[in-house]
Amino acid sequence: MTTPVGASVVVVLADRKRLHQLHSQLAERQPPMVQLLAIGEGETAFADVARLNPAAARQRRQRSMARWLIPFGFFAGLTFTYMTDLDTFAFAGEWSQHLVGALLGMGSGWMGSFAAAASVSSEEDDRIRSLRNRLEEGSWLLLVETPFGVEMPWALLQQAKPRAVVRLDD
Structure with missing residues (x-):
């Protein structure tokens, strides 16, 4: 614990x-x-400290966003295929084309979690950058x-x- x-x-x-x-x-x-x-x-390296690693923070944000964007994308894709009644994926059959749309929506949610996590720059990232500069000095x-x-x-x-x-x- x-x-x-x-x-x-x-x-x-x-x-x-x-x-x-x-x-x-x-x-x-x-x-x-x-x-x-x-x-x-001679001590712990700056890059080895997870708390001071902006890449690790971005990865945590991405995973957190993926937790809700992937299911949202799945249901949005499923809803869209039912609402529009398009036969875009007719090769898959009547029932499966809705599933293909839902899976594409899920993939869009996953990709969106990467884009959203990368676009957020926190004030803490600026503080960490200044600390890295102090260490280099x-x-x-x-x-x-x-x-x-x-x-x-x-x-x-x-x-x-x-x-x-x-x-x-x-």
């Missing part, structure tokens, strides 16, 4: 020593953090996710003198 996430932030730090100090301080806190991940050279990142209902330890984060603290969700 996964723990629901309360707040997610990425702390941008100037050096690796501060990164490890903050990581150990946060790891000792009770209740424990849902996720505490150091990102940078030589900074270190610490992904901190608290359990639901637990306040982010802002005072502790500020004591580490971060270059920036970026909220991933509002």
Whole structure:
């Protein structure tokens, strides 16, 4: 069972020593953090962090949209073939031509889920792009996710003198 996430932030730090100090301080806190991940050279690679991967987010959106667009397309295709009473797929027989129309509608819903997921650009994608730029400039990142209902330890984060603290969700 996964723990629901309360707040997610990425702390941008100037050096690796501060990164490890903050990581150990946060790891000792009770209740424990849902996720505490150091990102940078010699640590976890930026591309390996699913939470900071826009392609993974787009894939989740596509799957979510496909869950309702595919059945909708099936019924829309079926309804269209019955309403228009066209014999476009007459080779399949009277009953099967409606099924062929429904399957084509289902395929259209599947293709539409890709187009819709790719067309959405979230504000979080812009934040992630800025974090990637910070990492390329030589900074270190610490992904901190608290359990639901637990306040982010802002005072502790500020004591580490971060270059920036970026909220991933509002």
